[in-house]
Amino acid sequence: MAGLVFLLLRFLLALSLYAFLGWALLTLWRELKIQGELLASRKSAAIELTLLEGDQQDTRLFKVSEIIIGRDPACECVVASVKVSANHARLSYHHNQWWFEDLGSTNGSFINETVVEVPTVDADGDHLRCADVSITVRLGN
Secondary structure, eight states: OHHHHHHHHHHHHHHHHHHHHHHHHHHHHHHHHHHHHHHHHOOOOOEEEEEEETTEEEEEEEOSSEEEEESSTTSSEEOOOTTSOTTOEEEEEETTEEEEEEOSOSSOEEETTEEOOSOEEEOTTOEEEETTEEEEEEEOO
């Protein structure tokens, strides 16, 4: 009789352990799904760049979180000027702000005619310069 009671208690204990593990995994899966949906719905802010190369003006709209400016065809913002490095500068969106940084270019990067030595926050209407290419920034378009 005691053996049957112990067998029943062991069975109930194993069943409760599996129920707890199932509940924990289901909770983790639901939280992971919610976090994934939040990340999928998060969008980076749009930015409009107006490039002035010599006498040519070109306006481009970007909806990505990182823009590399340079001559390299793999860059998101390709410029034709030979004074611009292959990977000249980077605009990146994080902490709800656009940041501008020089990528070790030969002819330097400037924001409102101030040399960019460290990543700097970009504001709407700022004038960027990569070598001889002028760029006007419009945020939130």
